[in-house]
Every structure is written in C-alpha cells, then in structure tokens.
Amino acid sequence: MTQSTGKKRLLDTKMVPAPSQGIIPERDLLSTPVLEARHLGIEFGGLKAVEDFNLIIGKTEIAGLIGPNGAGKTTVFNLLTKVYQPTMGTILVNGKDTAGMNTVQANKLGIARTFQNIRLFSNMTVEENVRIGLHNQVKYGMFTGIFRLPGYWKGEKRQHEKAMELLSLFDMQDMASSRAGSLPYGAQRRLEIVRALATNPSLLLLDEPAAGMNPHETEELMHNIIKIRDRFQIAIMLIEHDMNLVMGICEGICVLNYGRIIAKGTADEIQANPVVIEAYLGKKKEG
Amino acid sequence: MKKLKKSAINSLISYGIVILAFIVCQLTINAGTMSRSLKGQMIPICVYIVMAVSLNLVVGISGELSLGHAGFMSVGAFSGAIFSAWLLEAFHIESTVIRLILSMLAGGLFAGIAGVLIGIPVLRLRGDYLAIVTLAFGEIIRNVMNCLYFSLDEGRLHVSFNNPVLPGKLIVNGPTGATVVQKLSTFPMGFALILFTLFVVLNLTNSRSGRAIMATRDNRIAAEAMGINVTKYKMMAFVTAAALAGMAGALYGLNSSTVDPAKFKFDTSILVLVFVVLGGIGNIWGSIIAAALLTVLPELLRAFSNYRMLVYAIVLILVMLATNNPMIRSLSDRLFHRKKPAARAQKGGASE
Numbered sequence: 144m145t146q147s148t149g150k151k152r153l154l155d156t157k158m159v160p161a162p163s164q165g166i167i168p169e170r171d172l173l174s175t176p177v178l179e180a181r182h183l184g185i186e187f188g189g190l191k192a193v194e195d196f197n198l199i200i201g202k203t204e205i206a207g208l209i210g211p212n213g214a215g216k217t218t219v220f221n222l223l224t225k226v227y228q229p230t231m232g233t234i235l236v237n238g239k240d241t242a243g244m245n246t247v248q249a250n251k252l253g254i255a256r257t258f259q260n261i262r263l264f265s266n267m268t269v270e271e272n273v274r275i276g277l278h279n280q281v282k283y284g285m286f287t288g289i290f291r292l293p294g295y296w297k298g299e300k301r302q303h304e305k306a307m308e309l310l311s312l313f314d315m316q317d318m319a320s321s322r323a324g325s326l327p328y329g330a331q332r333r334l335e336i337v338r339a340l341a342t343n344p345s346l347l348l349l350d351e352p353a354a355g356m357n358p359h360e361t362e363e364l365m366h367n368i369i370k371i372r373d374r375f376q377i378a379i380m381l382i383e384h385d386m387n388l389v390m391g392i393c394e395g396i397c398v399l400n401y402g403r404i405i406a407k408g409t410a411d412e413i414q415a416n417p418v419v420i421e422a423y424l425g426k427k428k429e430g
Numbered sequence: 431m432k433k434l435k436k437s438a439i440n441s442l443i444s445y446g447i448v449i450l451a452f453i454v455c456q457l458t459i460n461a462g463t464m465s466r467s468l469k470g471q472m473i474p475i476c477v478y479i480v481m482a483v484s485l486n487l488v489v490g491i492s493g494e495l496s497l498g499h500a501g502f503m504s505v506g507a508f509s510g511a512i513f514s515a516w517l518l519e520a521f522h523i524e525s526t527v528i529r530l531i532l533s534m535l536a537g538g539l540f541a542g543i544a545g546v547l548i549g550i551p552v553l554r555l556r557g558d559y560l561a562i563v564t565l566a567f568g569e570i571i572r573n574v575m576n577c578l579y580f581s582l583d584e585g586r587l588h589v590s591f592n593n594p595v596l597p598g599k600l601i602v603n604g605p606t607g608a609t610v611v612q613k614l615s616t617f618p619m620g621f622a623l624i625l626f627t628l629f630v631v632l633n634l635t636n637s638r639s640g641r642a643i644m645a646t647r648d649n650r651i652a653a654e655a656m657g658i659n660v661t662k663y664k665m666m667a668f669v670t671a672a673a674l675a676g677m678a679g680a681l682y683g684l685n686s687s688t689v690d691p692a693k694f695k696f697d698t699s700i701l702v703l704v705f706v707v708l709g710g711i712g713n714i715w716g717s718i719i720a721a722a723l724l725t726v727l728p729e730l731l732r733a734f735s736n737y738r739m740l741v742y743a744i745v746l747i748l749v750m751l752a753t754n755n756p757m758i759r760s761l762s763d764r765l766f767h768r769k770k771p772a773a774r775a776q777k778g779g780a781s782e
C-alpha cells in the first residue's frame with residue numbers, strides 16, 4: 144500500500160516525495176495532503192531534539208505519533224504550530240509553505256492543537272474558553288464591542304450558538320457557565336479539544352488527549368475523535384501512550400525515538416516491527 | 431443569553447452606585463454642608479478614579495506592568511490646556527462645556543498617540559519590558575515639558591524647544607508649565623468622565639476583544655495557538671488606557687490656572703499604581719474606592735497633624751485587607767466581574 148501511495152502522490156503533485164512518507168488513506172489520495180513535513184529538524188543548544196522528520200498526512204486521516212518519553216513528540220507539535228521555528232526543513236500546510244510564519248498565522252492556516260500540560264483559560268468559563276477559540280470565526284471590532292452596535296449583539300449571539308453547538312459534541316453544554324479550572328481532569332481535556340476545534344482547523348493536533356482519563360472516558364474519546372473527523376472532514380494527528388486508542392483508531396502511525404522516525408505504518412505493521420518493539424513497546428512499563 | 435443579561439445587570443448596578451454617589455456629593459455641595467477643602471478635592475477624586483480604572487485595564491485586565499501612567503496624564507494635561515486656549519483664540523468658542531469636552535478629547539487623542547508610539551516597539555517583546563520603558567517615558571515627558579514653549583499669536587500656535595522667545599502670548603512656559611489656563615473643569619464633567627471610563631472599560635472587557643485581552647494575560651501560548659494576535663490586544667488595552675489617562679489629565683490640567691510639569695512625577699504614577707494594587711488587581715470597583723478614599727484622606731487627616739502619615743499608613747493597610755478579603759472580594763466580584771487576579775500567576779512561561 145505504501146508503494147502505490149508514493150506513486151499516486153508523485154502523479155498528482157509533481158513534487159519529489161521524501162523517502163517513506165506516510166500512510167495516506169485511499170480516500171485522501173486525490174486531495175492535497177493537509178500536512179507535509181520534509182526533513183524537519185530542530186536543535187536546542189546542540190541537542191537534536193527532532194531530526195529529519197518526514198511525514199504526509201491525508202485530508203481526513205487520523206494519524207498517530209508515538210514513542211517513549213522524551214522522544215520529541217511534543218517538540219514535533221511545537222514545530223508544526225510554530226511555537227519553535229525549525230532549524231531545518233519545511234512544513235507545508237494544505238500545500239502552503241509555512242516558512243517564517245508564527246503560531247497565530249499557523250492557526251489561521253488551519254492547524255489547531257491541544258496541550259500535554261493543559262492550558263485552558265482556567266479563570267474563564269467553559270463557554271468563554273470556546274468563544275476564544277471562535278475568535279477568528281465570529282468577528283466584530285473593538286468599537287462595535289464598546290459601543291454595543293448591532294454587530295456586537297449579532298456576534299455575541301452567533302458565538303454563543305456556535306460555542307454551545309461545539310460543546311454539545313462532547314455533551315458539555317450543561318457545564319457552559321462553570322469555571323474551566325474547576326472541571327474534572329477529563330472534562331478539561333475535552334474542553335481543550337472543543338476549543339481547538341472552534342478555530343475551524345483542517346488539522347487537529349492532540350497531545351496525549353487520553354492522559355488522566357479512565358478507561359470508560361478513553362473509550363468515549365475514541366468514538367468522539369472519529370465522530371469529529373467524520374463530521375468536520377478534517378485530519379487529526381494524536382500523540383498518545385494508550386496503545387488501545389492508538390491502534391484502535393489511527394490509520395497511519397509514526398514512531399519516534401531520540402528525535403528520529405524509526406518506523407511508519409499501519410497498526411498491524413507497527414505492532415509487528417521488531418525495532419519498534421525494542422524501542423518502545425519493550426520499555427512500555429517505564430512510560 | 432442568560433449570561434449576557436447577568437453581565438448587563440452587573441454593569442447597570444455599577445453605574446447606579448456611581449450615579450448615586452454623584453447625587454449625594456452634589457446635594458451636599460449644594461446644601462453647603464461639604465467643607466471647602468473637600469469640595470476642592472472633588473475633581474481630583476474624579477481624575478484619580480479615571481487614572482486608577484484605566485491603569486487597571488493595563489495591569490489587571492491585560493496583565494502588563496506600567497510605571498508611567500502619569501506621563502500620559504501629563505500629555506493630556508498639556509495638550510488639553512493648549513488646545514483650550516487655541517480654541518478660544520482661533521475659533522472664539524465661548525462655551526466652557528464645549529471647550530472642556532473638545533480639550534479632553536484632544537488630551538485623550540495625544541496621550542493615545544503617545545501610547546501607540548511606546549506600545550509598538552515594546553509590546554512585541556515578551557517579558558516586563560513595558561515597566562522599564564513606561565518608567566522612562568514618564569521621566570522623559572517631564573523633562574521634555576521642562577524645555578517646551580508654546581505661544582499663541584492671533585490664533586496661530588508656535589512651538590519652540592529651549593527658547594522662550596516666541597511671537598504672541600506665551601501659554602506654555604518651560605519649567606513653569608502652562609500658565610494662563612482658564613479653569614474649565616467642573617465636578618459634573620468629572621463625574622461624566624468616570625461614567626464614560628466605566629462604560630468603555632466594562633464594555634470592552636465583556637466583548638470579543640476583551641476576552642482576547644484576558645486570554646493573552648491568562649495563557650499567552652494558548653492564546654496564540656487559538657489565533658489571537660497577542661501584540662494587537664496588548665496594544666488595544668494599553669492605548670485605550672493611555673487615552674483615558676490623557677482625558678483625565680486634561681480634566682486635571684483645566685482645573686487650575688497653571689499646569690506644572692513637576693505634578694506628573696514618578697510618584698504620581700506609583701500613587702495610581704498603589705490605588706490599583708490596594709483595590710485589588712483586576713478589580714475595577716476596588717480601584718474606584720481606593721482612589722476616592724486615598725485622594726481625600728490626606729485632607730481629612732489634617733486634624734491628626736503629626737500623626738497624619740501614621741494614620742495614612744494604617745488606612746492603607748486596612749483598605750488592602752478589606753479589598754483582598756475573600757468575602758468582600760467575592761461580593762465585589764459578583765457585583766463587577768468574575769475575573770480574578772490569580773490568573774496572572776500562570777501567565778506566559780515556556781511551552782511544555
């Protein structure tokens with residue numbers, strides 16, 4: 144499958160694909176990939192945290208990024224969202240080069256994310272958190288807001304409706320006016336997903352979305368991730384240590400160790416790969 | 431929708447209390463029961479309330495430290511004084527109310543421009559550079575005003591630097607400041623400026639832009655990841671606050687016959703910051719009370735003569751205890767906003 148993928152990609156983009164690029168689901172072969180990272184790398188004072196990272200993600204793919212702690216997974220997300228500027232390589236989002244862009248521009252281009260250490264606006268309400276996600280979706284200006292012009296009432300109403308609609312994806316409408324910081328851990332993680340989704344992304348990056356969730360919540364999360372993909376027709380890339388979740392829903396999986404990709408493939412291929420077993424699954428107890 | 435109504439009701443209550451306080455003061459003035467010295471304090475109280483509330487927009491709502499708020503007040507005071515004289519000379523506008531309003535707008539405009547000039551280079555940076563630069567700004571403005579001369583010659587404005595020889599009538603005279611100011615400020619106008627300030631600050635915080643400002647304060651990295659332009663929203667808060675301080679400055683400047691540049695020293699900036707901190711960072715209501723109380727206090731304490739500073743210090747501590755008392759806090763939070771200053775603690779930091 145990997146072979147034919149490469150050939151088809153060559154045909155419709157005229158780009159030279161980097162070696163072993165990724166697993167694109169067949170339904171996405173004819174659309175521009177949502178993400179293409181080529182030879183991506185970053186150094187922190189001599190330490191190569193990520194090196195020669197190549198990956199293609201299809202338009203509606205659910206992709207997994209796994210690896211032992213400290214492998215550089217979060218750093219990859221920080222590179223893709225331009226929290227760090229890569230010292231090497233290129234990132235294309237929906238075919239556009241993101242060189243020189245900052246985090247805000249990357250988000251406007253279609254990348255949204257959640258954080259491994261939850262970063263909610265914890266003193267604001269749940270709804271306000273989602274409304275901040277809607278910042279660039281439902282707009283009105285400062286003067287409209289101060290002088291309460293008609294645009295203010297329209298915008299506020301629209302933001303409220305959209306926020307409630309998004310919250311209902313996770314059955315969180317009833318919590319809308321609670322303080323975000325007062326939510327249980329699992330709900331905070333879900334709220335981060337809703338908030339990211341509110342920015343209307345084409346690629347949603349989830350950094351350990353199931354961390355701290357109980358098995359029941361994780362099960363629900365798996366269904367919800369698929370639901371989000373189907374409903375919004377977007378790509379989702381997730382970092383996760385829960386192998387049931389990763390193997391259960393990811394169509395393509397990428398394994399990182401010491402900043403380098405050591406394997407790429409489907410769940411079955413990854414589980415059978417001896418290099419992966421040694422680097423990651425063998426050390427599972429540590430993680 | 432329910433939430434919208436609640437914040438609207440909270441704002442209405444706040445306006446109501448301010449209006450009530452104004453009516454009470456105006457009645458005591460009319461009845462002649464207010465002492466002369468206290469009466470003289472009414473406009474400064476209005477000025478310092480506006481200063482404190484506007485500084486709270488920067489310190490509390492956007493989470494940046496500004497140490498030069500008096501600098502914007504100074505810009506406003508001088509541009510207001512010059513503008514009012516010019517309006518009279520060049521356009522023969524006799525109505526004091528119209529001249530006062532236009533002069534306050536001019537003060538706000540020029541202070542706002544100063545805010546933009548400072549904000550553009552500084553607010554791009556991460557870290558507490560704003561504190562350093564605003565501190566310097568306050569001092570620079572004071573020194574510049576010491577060397578500036580303005581004169582009016584048949585409706586034409588002349589400016590010079592370090593050279594008092596100008597055609598026509600000198601209206602700003604270097605270290606002596608603006609000398610022939612006509613006293614235009616009135617207590618009702620001061621009260622109107624407080625209402626306007628509250629209107630701007632409260633409506634701004636309860637809007638899309640205000641939420642973006644608070645998001646950048648609470649978690650800069652998350653805000654950027656949500657596509658919020660941090661510099662833009664920090665600028666918005668800073669420039670709005672500068673413009674309001676400029677309007678307060680104009681009101682202050684037009685309250686006496688001279689405007690002395692030495693009035694807007696570092697001490698004044700710190701005094702306003704003290705109001706904000708004592709009233710509770712991010713707590714608009716607290717700023718109003720602290721500013722009003724601590725402005726009249728030195729006058730009221732004349733009776734204590736030698737113990738004046740001691741009593742002042744004790745009242746400072748009491749105000750601090752009261753405004754930071756959890757019960758009073760939660761009450762005032764409910765009255766005003768739920769925004770708590772604790773949010774500042776989690777500001778910024780490297781990403782994980």
Ligand SMILES: Nc1ncnc2c1ncn2[C@@H]1O[C@H](COP(=O)(O)OP(=O)(O)O)[C@@H](O)[C@H]1O
Nearest residue numbers: 187192210211212213214215216217218219782
């Ligand atoms: N800002 C930084 N400065 C220096 N080193 C960093 C920085 N960010 C990440 N690293 C290093 O990069 C490596 C990968 O970290 P990370 O991406 O967080 O791993 P994980 O795969 O567990 O998410 C670690 O060794 C970490 O110390």
Ligand SMILES: [Mg+2]
Nearest residue numbers: 216217218259
């Ligand atoms: Mg990580």
